[in-house]
Amino acid sequence: MAQEIELKFIVNQDSVETLRQHLHGLTQEHIAPSQLLNIYYETPDNWLRGHDMGLRIRGFDDQYEMTMKIAGRVIGGLHQRPEYNIPLTGPELDLSRFPAEVWPEGVLPDDLQAQAQPLFSTNFAREKWLVNVGDSRIEIGLDLGEVKAGELAEPICELELELLSGSATDVLKLARQLVNFSGLRQGSLSKAARGYHLAQGNATRERRPTSFLQTPAKASVEQGFAAALELALSQWQYHEELWVRGDEKAKAEILNAIALLRHALTLFGGIVPRKASTHLRDLLTQSDATITSAVSANTAVWGTESAMAKLLLTEWLVTQGWRVFLDEKAQAKFADSFKRFADIHLSRSAAELKKAFAQPLGDSYRDQLPRLVRNIDNVLLLGGRYDRALAEAWLENWQGLHHAIETRQRVEIEHFRNTAISQEPFWLHSGKR
Numbered sequence: 001m002a003q004e005i006e007l008k009f010i011v012n013q014d015s016v017e018t019l020r021q022h023l024h025g026l027t028q029e030h031i032a033p034s035q036l037l038n039i040y041y042e043t044p045d046n047w048l049r050g051h052d053m054g055l056r057i058r059g060f061d062d063q064y065e066m067t068m069k070i071a072g073r074v075i076g077g078l079h080q081r082p083e084y085n086i087p088l089t090g091p092e093l094d095l096s097r098f099p100a101e102v103w104p105e106g107v108l109p110d111d112l113q114a115q116a117q118p119l120f121s122t123n124f125a126r127e128k129w130l131v132n133v134g135d136s137r138i139e140i141g142l143d144l145g146e147v148k149a150g151e152l153a154e155p156i157c158e159l160e161l162e163l164l165s166g167s168a169t170d171v172l173k174l175a176r177q178l179v180n181f182s183g184l185r186q187g188s189l190s191k192a193a194r195g196y197h198l199a200q201g202n203a204t205r206e207r208r209p210t211s212f213l214q215t216p217a218k219a220s221v222e223q224g225f226a227a228a229l230e231l232a233l234s235q236w237q238y239h240e241e242l243w244v245r246g247d248e249k250a251k252a253e254i255l256n257a258i259a260l261l262r263h264a265l266t267l268f269g270g271i272v273p274r275k276a277s278t279h280l281r282d283l284l285t286q287s288d289a290t291i292t293s294a295v296s297a298n299t300a301v302w303g304t305e306s307a308m309a310k311l312l313l314t315e316w317l318v319t320q321g322w323r324v325f326l327d328e329k330a331q332a333k334f335a336d337s338f339k340r341f342a343d344i345h346l347s348r349s350a351a352e353l354k355k356a357f358a359q360p361l362g363d364s365y366r367d368q369l370p371r372l373v374r375n376i377d378n379v380l381l382l383g384g385r386y387d388r389a390l391a392e393a394w395l396e397n398w399q400g401l402h403h404a405i406e407t408r409q410r411v412e413i414e415h416f417r418n419t420a421i422s423q424e425p426f427w428l429h430s431g432k433r
Contacts, residue, residue: 136166
């Protein structure tokens with residue numbers, strides 16, 4: 001088994017030749033393009049996808065390899081997944097050659113060999129450069145081609161940084177150099193994910209409102225903090241993809257995701273000192289300004305501001321970059337129960353909202369929108385470990401007030417204000433009972 005660690009970027013088609021020349025300047029270890037054909041397999045009931053497994057056969061230079069990728073982790077565009085590679089003499093599956101540890105029950109399912117059939121393919125030319133960064137050996141791959149399922153296809157124009165040996169931090173270090181080159185944006189959708197979507201009919205991807213943050217039952221405060229940042233980054237990247245594909249309303253969801261990141265940094269600001277996130281917050285401000293003023297996705301997503309912000313956030317999550325700024329007291333707070341942290345801060349958010357909206361505000365409601373948005377985000381980040389129906393009902397009234405203020409519906413404003421401030425908490429009040 002190998003642990004695949006790679007960072008993916010989407011490349012602007014107009015920037016390919018300039019990027020290629022830039023990569024030639026980094027190293028003299030260049031490998032000319034070779035054609036790679038990958039055939040991905042699935043069962044009629046999507047058994048492999050359901051177990052977060054990806055099965056393919058790759059053909060190159062009359063050689064074949066069978067690969068199984070199993071559940072891993074994706075942060076930003078950094079993919080970390082265990083993979084098993086088996087050489088083949090021809091393009092035919094032989095699942096019995098995978099070790100038992102690949103399979104969820106420790107044994108190859110009886111009918112999987114017969115059930116697995118070609119679902120989609122990727123066909124692209126891969127040009128490679130090999131570089132040494134720090135103590136690490138990194139392969140840079142430029143992939144140009146297409147992913148195809150039946151009659152449906154979309155282009156592949158990607159840059160991948162794959163760690164051959166060494167540390168993932170060196171991959172991120174190299175990426176920081178490259179994102180100063182405009183024409184790159186961090187991509188979280190793998191070729192396989194795009195292929196599955198095409199195979200399912202290429203339905204329009206729907207916008208995805210932020211839902212309650214989910215954490216393990218006994219999560220620490222630090223785990224909750226990291227999960228909050230990952231959620232916001234995922235929302236940002238998902239809606240950036242939609243915006244690029246023509247959904248103009250996805251732009252607002254990107255700005256919401258950036259706001260969620262800021263609110264997360266504020267929410268945990270009593271533990272993570274402000275100096276730890278100064279550079280990140282500056283980049284978020286620049287990204288927000290660029291996206292807000294952009295007349296189209298193409299004028300915003302290929303710039304360096306958002307690329308640098310997402311990459312820094314990815315690096316922060318992978319390396320837990322906040323830890324070097326924590327003293328012993330902060331470390332102890334981060335090791336405490338996230339549920340207890342949520343109880344306390346939900347009570348604080350509720351108290352702040354009730355105070356702000358205790359009385360009718362006449363023409364001044366819009367002045368309170370930033371406070372309302374921040375506390376709605378706090379509830380989304382903290383309310384996921386409680387009764388879902390109660391949490392949603394409590395939040396819906398504050399979201400209803402937000403909508404009524406934005407749309408200037410005076411009667412609705414007072415209805416939601418009165419209902420929201422009279423609600424009972426769905427959490428353990430102040431963490432004391």
